[in-house]
Amino acid sequence: MTKTHRLDLLKNSISYFREAVSYAQQDTAETSQWKFAILHVVQAMELAFKERLRRVHPVFIYESIDKSDKTVSLRVAITRLRNPAIGNITITDSDKIKIEKAYDLRSQLTHFEFDHSHEHIELKFAEIFSFMIFFYRSQLELETSEFIDENQHNNVIQLVNARKELLERAQQHVATLENETVWICPECSEVTFIVSEQQCCFCHRKEAIVDCPTCGAENFEHDLIDISNAFDWAIDEGRVTVENFGMEEVCCPECVADTKQTIEDIKRSQYDEDMAMDEYYYQKGK
Structure with missing residues (x-):
């Protein structure tokens, strides 16, 4: 067998x-x-x-x-x-x-x-x-x-x-470039993606290079990560509202952990303030 x-x-x-x-x-x-x-x-x-x-x-x-x-x-x-x-x-x-x-x-x-x-x-x-x-x-x-x-x-x-x-x-073409940033191409995995041209000079893949809204670093557009699941979403009478805590919906991989932690810190701070106000009005009403 x-x-x-x-x-x-x-x-x-x-x-x-x-x-x-x-x-x-x-x-x-x-x-x-x-x-x-x-x-x-x-x-x-x-x-x-x-x-x-x-x-x-x-x-x-x-x-x-x-x-x-x-x-x-x-x-x-x-x-x-x-x-x-x-x-x-x-x-x-x-x-x-x-x-x-x-x-x-x-x-x-x-x-x-x-x-x-x-x-x-x-x-x-x-x-x-x-x-x-x-x-x-x-x-x-x-x-x-x-x-x-x-x-x-x-x-x-x-x-x-x-x-x-x-x-x-x-590679020879890349070697002749001066003051150019060249990345590993996500398509062919060669160091031939010319950032300023937003295109690989080997396999000719094109992709937009965008700034991270949080830190400003350049990234491939597909590398930005959606963090909107960390926002507070609500539905009131059929209308959707969202509290984004001053953050954009996407950021680069390097910023994800810190950005989500910042959101959690803001949520905790707001919760503490709400609890303090509730306690204040409770004591005041006695």
Whole structure:
């Protein structure tokens, strides 16, 4: 039974990987081709992770060690593989981010409207393809010929090399900039997001840079956190009122704890004042 399961995981992973490569090596700019390439390569990666966990112990491929009705998600698989007590595999934080972004991209392709360009998907494919070559060889002890033929390998390597060349050019461009702030891009995870241009010069992701209303520090717009749940909300005769204690609805991650503490301090102070006034009028009425 165990042998059959092993063959299912590994053979299916290789099958999906070969399908992904088949789509990727086609000389076309059709987004649909790259859509299937990323769908298949991420599926291949998820199955390969489960196979590696199975080799540690079959129970680790399941979400709960007490139940065998659902296997682990890709994110849980990464966590277990990196755990020194389980997989003890070195997967860098940078690779982890790229893997999770590819996984999220697959979810978008499958479940939501999709508007990414083929260049964007090609970039993600190149990242995962490179990682999987390493993973198959070093972690599943496969020869290259066991999961991809030589011609396919050479064709896709050209894509990986193209990505490397583009990254080098972007990094060279960044190096020529003076008095510019450059951040890690939330899309490609490279230090190529030029703040003043509000765009990455490598993957071309655009995002607004906004000031935190509390401390004034610049942040990616998506990084600001909604703290309105700390306000006092009330409904009176169908009309919604809110006491925000002089605070904005969002702030940067660095300010969240202090801002919420300030609100709690204000609430406590107001409560103490109300109690003092109630006591004052109570004593006065005696």
